């Protein structure tokens with residue numbers, strides 16, 4: 001079957017830029033060597049996806065990413081029979097594909113998936129390391145290289161989107177936060193080509209919005225938003241306008257909050 | 270221009286309405302007192318107006334000097350244009366009346382167009398200041414108009430109408446608030462160490478040494494503002510530019526003196542501190558130089574208030590820090606039962622790494638290794654370091670078992686000494702609950718007696734009025750909640766249903782071809798999303814909710830019920846208060862079994878502030894209540910206005926820790942606790958009690974009814 005060929009698409013060729021915050025690469029590698037799955041916790045846009053891409057490159061493993069949503073079924077992950085040219089053929093889902101190939105399967109925003117979908121990863125995530133495929137009766141055993149990684153943002157204030165203990169206790173957890181200021185400024189500068197002084201100001205701006213988390217803002221500005229603002233600035237948009245479009249308006253619709261965030265941006269530029 | 274020339278010019282324009290009894294002499298005398306530019310302005314307009322009507326021109330010129338004095342040139346121009354408009358529309362009499370009524374024009378103009386009220390900008394400024402960071406600061410109206418801070422609240426004047434452009438008045442608000450913020454942030458009141466003198470003492474000493482205390486304070490404030498303004502220039506250049514923009518507008522006279530310049534240059538250096546400002550004050554004061562005018566945005570200094578507030582805060586934060594370090598140490602020590610953990614503890618030391626940078630993160634070390642600070646501890650530490658440049662080593666001694674910060678333990682023991690009338694189980698209809706004593710790390714058995722009774726109903730039109738008052742909002746809430754309820758799910762691969770599931774059918778066919786049995790689960794079916802939620806609201810009706818808060822709570826409950834009826838979630842509402850552990854009261858507004866009807870509405874309407882807030886026992890009681898309901902998800906939502914607080918010492922750490930413990934118990938029982946509070950200082954303790962993602966601060970009481978239903982919606986979708 002063409003799984004091999006298929007997987008070439010999932011290999012990461014160039015090194016994805018990732019600035020480590022301290023120890024997380026070693027931690028991930030150690031977990032991987034010991035066949036323990038990894039849970040990445042952290043707010044949106046703080047580098048979780050980038051981190052996994054970087055590790056896939058580092059460990060020379062194919063990376064299969066699935067963005068979870070509430071319609072995702074177990075079959076969407078494991079696979080199904082299709083009729084192709086009058087013949088029925090089994091087609092692996094992304095999870096089985098990653099298991100077979102011994103790659104990284106990254107389930108992004110796992111809490112968005114339905115609870116009955118989440119449980120299919122349980123046997124893979126404990127020391128059985130196997131994925132039973134009911135339809136074919138096959139029991140897929142994961143090779144040592146296979147790695148399961150899931151991500152989850154604990155900041156969401158919804159009781160329905162909580163990760164079950166029986167799921168989370170199968171993983172080693174790595175917590176991501178926004179990087180320290182100077183590192184974050186570096187990231188912003190590298191990702192966008194913006195000069196260091198302005199990148200530092202953007203990071204300071206982000207810090208201000210993060211101070212407002214919980215008192216009117218659901219989230220502060222993420223590294224991702226800073227990169228966006230920086231790219232606008234590099235493209236010639238004036239700093240205040242870039243901050244308004246990429247950060248303030250993105251974070252809130254509340255008029256008072258919007259004005260306050262814009263004032264904060266204006267105080268820096 | 271001399272009065273004669275002016276009179277002559279006026280004669281020319283006003284000839285038609287002058288007579289021997291009414292000459293141009295008096296108006297000419299009035300104009301002669303004005304500046305050349307203003308005279309020119311007045312004569313020009315007299316001529317223009319006289320072309321439409323000479324009497325109007327006469328009225329204009331008669332009132333022009335007063336108008337110019339009160340309104341300035343630009344204001345006068347608007348005033349006369351408006352009078353002309355009235356003349357055009359309504360005729361001579363109303364037109365000349367408009368010229369006469371300068372005062373109300375001036376007032377109106379100021380108020381309507383350019384004055385900025387604190388109430389309009391408070392919400393924005395609060396968020397702005399919070400964003401700038403540092404310690405949480407409240408904003409309040411300074412009734413006397415004197416902008417100042419006590420390091421906890423920024424007092425701002427109720428209204429600013431310094432400029433005749435609204436935008437400038439707003440800018441003045443913003444920069445005034447920012448400068449007060451900078452006083453707390455960049456160390457105007459900061460001391461080197463806990464035993465170092467406060468600013469108020471420094472000023473008093475200087476006052477004695479060199480002269481007038483009030484003038485010393487004034488000079489100090491001016492110099493300190495120079496220092497802080499330089500901080501803005503370095504760190505917040507946008508705000509600095511705003512501050513600069515007044516300098517042209519309000520022409521501050523720069524002091525040319527070399528000594529003055531020498532000191533101000535020093536104050537503007539990046540490493541300048543309050544010590545430099547004090548030194549500059551001591552040196553410059555005796556020189557009797559003329560001082561430059563005060564900065565528009567500088568406000569006043571109230572070092573005595575700052576001292577009082579800062580002393581109290583430092584004390585409580587020190588205790589808080591030591592307790593948190595104790596927890597940190599316990600966590601670092603790992604699981605209990607760790608052999609000689611106690612001996613080890615004595616050798617372990619916390620240490621703050623010296624970091625001179627203002628913004629440089631604080632690094633706490635344990636035995637030379639950096640420890641990551643939980644947000645709560647980081648906040649306390651950074652607040653302390655705003656008050657004190659350096660913390661004595663022994664402040665970093667963790668408080669643990671049996672080791673309490675001095676001063677606190679006395680209060681704490683009081684709290685837990687059983688009152689004389691200690692209740693025994695089996696007394697009337699009370700239910701007994703344990704309470705957590707964090708100092709002993711154990712429960713006090715059957716410590717609180719709780720009685721449940723129906724809330725007192727008040728049959729009036731409160732509910733109807735509330736629905737009426739928030740009519741658009743109610744419609745909005747209904748729409749949103751209906752969307753939640755009607756969020757139909759299309760269930761796939763069902764054995765029966767409304768439509769064929771093509772995916773499933775193809776799969777089934779393929780399965781059949783592959784030799785397995787063909788399934789009949791090939792339909793899709795619409796399905797009302799099963800919410801299967803049970804929620805209890807526990808509403809704080811302690812004495813502190815008196816007035817607006819109580820009203821807002823009751824309104825919120827009405828709106829909430831209206832919304833919840835749409836969702837058909839199971840819900841119950843209880844109010845709670847009490848006094849001492851022997852009399853904890855809980856009032857049933859609506860039990861799970863009761864419907865939302867006119868009696869419920871009457872019970873909501875009848876809720877009134879009672880006594881104190883003992884939260885742990887209530888959480889335990891309601892958790893038990895929730896546990897008895899059949900539901901997949903159980904939520905306990907607290908509506909509160911402040912910290913746990915009861916008469917018999919249930920406050921401070923003791924109350925917080927018991928509440929936290931009760932919430933942990935609830936969590937273990939599978940309940941999701943959540944808190945909605947209007948206490949803007951809640952950031953200091955709620956994360957510790959509820960966890961970071963499990964609370965919301967609504968920063969204005971009047972917004973509570975608007976927000977509660979929405980928060981609930983977000984929480985459960």
Ligand SMILES: Nc1ncnc2c1ncn2[C@@H]1O[C@H](COP(=O)(O)OP(=O)(O)OP(=O)(O)O)[C@@H](O)[C@H]1O
Nearest residue numbers: 017018019044045046047048049050191223224227
């Ligand atoms: N440590 C980092 N090194 C390099 N780039 C980073 C880092 N952290 C964040 N970024 C930048 O931020 C952007 C967003 O990061 P990423 O997409 O990985 O976020 P995420 O945590 O996966 O967010 P989400 O939870 O929303 O999926 C990246 O595209 C990258 O530009």
Ligand SMILES: [Mg+2]
Nearest residue numbers: 048049050108
């Ligand atoms: Mg991602």
